[in-house]
Amino acid sequence: MTRGHVDRVLVRTGRHMDLSANELSVLLLMVSETRPRDWTEPTTEPMCFSMQGNLARRIGVSERSIRRIEVALEEVHQFVRKDVGLSGQRYCLKRSNGTEFRQGISLSPLIEAIPLLLKSTRRWTRRYRSAGNSN
Numbered sequence: 624m625t626r627g628h629v630d631r632v633l634v635r636t637g638r639h640m641d642l643s644a645n646e647l648s649v650l651l652l653m654v655s656e657t658r659p660r661d662w663t664e665p666t667t668e669p670m671c672f673s674m675q676g677n678l679a680r681r682i683g684v685s686e687r688s689i690r691r692i693e694v695a696l697e698e699v700h701q702f703v704r705k706d707v708g709l710s711g712q713r714y715c716l717k718r719s720n721g722t723e724f725r726q727g728i729s730l731s732p733l734i735e736a737i738p739l740l741l742k743s744t745r746r747w748t749r750r751y752r753s754a755g756n757s758n
Contacts, residue, residue: 624662624663624734624737625659625662625663626654626655626657626659626661626662626669628662629654629662629730629733629734629737630651630654630655632737632740632741633647633650633651633654634651635744636740636741636743636744639740639743639744640700640740641700642700645682645684645688645692646692646695646696646700648682649678649682649689649692649693649696650696650702650703650733652673652678652681652682653671653673653678653703653728653730654669654671654730654733656671656672656673656678657669657670657671657730662734668725668729668730668731669729669730669731669734670706670715670725670727670728670729670730671703671713671727671728671730672713672714672715672725672726672727672728673713674711674713675689675690675693675711693705693728701732701736702730702732702733702736703728703729703730703732703733704728704729704731704732705728705729706725706726706727706728706729707726707727707728708726712726713726713727713728714726714727715727
């Protein structure tokens with residue numbers, strides 16, 4: 624699965640996921656802030672290292688809103704896992720042996736949820752069309 628695939632799935636399924644517009648916007652931004660190769664390498668977790676202040680400026684909300692959204696994405700929707708330092712640090716350090724030490728927002732739970740999101744969206748679409756709607 625590539626980062627582009629994940630973007631398309633989120634845009635397609637967003638209205639069916641019970642996410643607010645801001646939650647979906649932040650989730651899409653977090654996905655866009657990951658390295659593309661992290662989505663295709665099986666041994667690497669896609670992680671967002673952007674600080675809350677940077678995310679807030681890009682979306683146009685307060686840092687406090689970003690904190691609330693991150694909690695909702697982790698605890699309510701279970702699409703992310705916070706793996707940050709004690710003071711909220713997010714970074715990726717490359718060690719001399721080539722391995723990385725990473726602290727950030729992991730999007731691995733989102734990858735695991737994608738098949739279920741697609742299945743529930745197909746079910747919703749069938750019900751919507753069978754009710755006589757043409758969209």
